[in-house]
Amino acid sequence: MKKWLCRVLVIVCGAACLPFASACQKEKKIAANYEIVAEYSPELSTVAGTVKLEFTNPTERALETLKFNLYPNAYRENALYKAVSSSYQKAAYYNGKSYGSITVLSVSGAKSWSVGGEDKNILLVELEKALYPDEKTVVDIGFLTKLASVNHRTGVTKNGVNLGNFFPILCGLKDGAFYESVYYSDGDPFYSNCANYEMNFVLPKDYVLASTGKVKAEKSLESKKEYTVYATNVRDFAVFASEKYAVLEKKIGGVKVKYYYYSDENAEAHFETVGKAFEYFSESFGEYPYSEYTVAQADFCYGGMEYPAITIVNPFLTEKEYTHTLVHETAHQWWYAVVGSDQTTNAWQDEGLAEYSAKLFFDAHGEYGVSGKELVADSLAAVREYYRTYGSVFGEADTRMTRNLSEYLSEYEYRSIAYDKGMVLFDTLRQSVGKKKFSAALKRYYKDNKFKIATPANLVAAFERAGVDVAGLVESFTSGKGIV
Numbered sequence: 001m002k003k004w005l006c007r008v009l010v011i012v013c014g015a016a017c018l019p020f021a022s023a024c025q026k027e028k029k030i031a032a033n034y035e036i037v038a039e040y041s042p043e044l045s046t047v048a049g050t051v052k053l054e055f056t057n058p059t060e061r062a063l064e065t066l067k068f069n070l071y072p073n074a075y076r077e078n079a080l081y082k083a084v085s086s087s088y089q090k091a092a093y094y095n096g097k098s099y100g101s102i103t104v105l106s107v108s109g110a111k112s113w114s115v116g117g118e119d120k121n122i123l124l125v126e127l128e129k130a131l132y133p134d135e136k137t138v139v140d141i142g143f144l145t146k147l148a149s150v151n152h153r154t155g156v157t158k159n160g161v162n163l164g165n166f167f168p169i170l171c172g173l174k175d176g177a178f179y180e181s182v183y184y185s186d187g188d189p190f191y192s193n194c195a196n197y198e199m200n201f202v203l204p205k206d207y208v209l210a211s212t213g214k215v216k217a218e219k220s221l222e223s224k225k226e227y228t229v230y231a232t233n234v235r236d237f238a239v240f241a242s243e244k245y246a247v248l249e250k251k252i253g254g255v256k257v258k259y260y261y262y263s264d265e266n267a268e269a270h271f272e273t274v275g276k277a278f279e280y281f282s283e284s285f286g287e288y289p290y291s292e293y294t295v296a297q298a299d300f301c302y303g304g305m306e307y308p309a310i311t312i313v314n315p316f317l318t319e320k321e322y323t324h325t326l327v328h329e330t331a332h333q334w335w336y337a338v339v340g341s342d343q344t345t346n347a348w349q350d351e352g353l354a355e356y357s358a359k360l361f362f363d364a365h366g367e368y369g370v371s372g373k374e375l376v377a378d379s380l381a382a383v384r385e386y387y388r389t390y391g392s393v394f395g396e397a398d399t400r401m402t403r404n405l406s407e408y409l410s411e412y413e414y415r416s417i418a419y420d421k422g423m424v425l426f427d428t429l430r431q432s433v434g435k436k437k438f439s440a441a442l443k444r445y446y447k448d449n450k451f452k453i454a455t456p457a458n459l460v461a462a463f464e465r466a467g468v469d470v471a472g473l474v475e476s477f478t479s480g481k482g483i484v
């Protein structure tokens with residue numbers, strides 16, 4: 001994601017895929033296939049649907065319960081962990097208070113089910129019998145998502161509808177068990193494995209749909225329209241729709257790149273920036289594996305947000321912020337969408353790298369007049385300012401980068417650590433090992449961790465394979481022991 005706070009711009013993004021494979025495990029096939037049927041009703045502000053999940057146990061142990069995230073429950077009135085932090089309430093809730101939720105209506109193919117977790121955020125599906133390794137099961141879930149009026153990941157906005165995280169999605173597997181995370185408003189509290197999706201999405205015919213995946217069919221149904229969309233090996237699936245979208249598209253390499261916008265007087269120029277960033281990252285890090293990449297405008301209280309094969313950007317940013325957000329979010333296609341990381345614990349790993357990738361892009365594209373050196377200097381100054389401020393308020397500043405999202409006291413702290421200190425870490429790495437080895441290491445990191453959830457150790461291993469030992473340096477940053 002990208003948050004523009006008081007300083008320049010800060011991005012916060014996150015969702016990661018925890019592929020069943022850590023570096024030493026054998027690669028597993030895609031364990032989950034989703035078939036989703038859903039309909040958006042603007043007059044009710046709801047999405048009603050079903051999720052049919054075919055799941056093959058990729059772990060080494062028997063599973064008796066499947067767990068799904070119920071993210072829309074973070075928008076309910078009494079949520080313990082609110083989707084929107086207090087500092088963004090006003091920007092997000094444009095019509096005042098508004099609430100959303102997700103109701104599970106039915107589950108078939110299971111012995112029983114219940115809604116639990118720390119904050120009604122988890123659907124627990126008890127299977128009829130234990131699912132042993134490599135065994136397959138199928139469950140069907142009926143759900144009704146009520147949408148708040150909110151400029152956020154899941155909500156109705158003045159210009160359309162944002163449907164990130166709107167359906168029950170399996171919790172990611174971590175160490176062979178489903179990983180639960182509540183909806184922390186600071187950061188992107190998402191952790192999921194790559195899966196295959198087929199979605200039939202119905203909406204009023206005047207709406208244009210932008211989503212993860214590739215549209216295979218579009219059918220008119222009197223006053224409605226049905227899209228059939230497929231996506232392979234993606235860690236999430238997001239949908240955005242608006243009656244106002246205009247669309248630009250072009251092929252870059254073999255990939256169709258698209259721009260959906262409703263408020264942009266410089267659409268062609270912005271689309272060109274997206275294309276340049278896409279090309280630059282493809283050449284710098286590795287080939288993009290999906291057939292399409294979409295950037296869509298969406299009313300959003302932050303700068304932007306990344307999902308697999310689709311990025312959203314807030315149209316109401318300054319020109320400088322807008323350009324930076326387009327580049328930052330596009331970088332997330334490599335660092336988050338393809339190479340996942342645990343955003344709930346190592347937010348720096350994708351945010352810091354997306355920021356640093358943007359820095360590299362601006363260095364290579366002088367026509368934007370953005371100095372990469374200054375971006376790094378700004379981040380370094382921000383980290384030091386954080387250190388001074390928190391040091392004087394709390395006696396000491398916590399500078400650990402590896403920590404759960406729950407351990408951040410504020411968005412300011414999160415931004416300073418994940419983005420700014422992350423940026424400084426990657427710049428220090430590049431200064432230490434040199435441009436060539438840094439570039440080789442990132443290519444290695446991308447290649448070796450595609451569709452997985454990479455750990456910091458996987459990042460260090462990529463540098464090692466490029467011929468440099470950076471374990472001590474990375475550890476000194478992430479543990480907070482090193483002085484910046």
Ligand SMILES: [Zn+2]
Pocket residue numbers: 001002011012013014328329332350351354
């Ligand atoms: Zn980001």
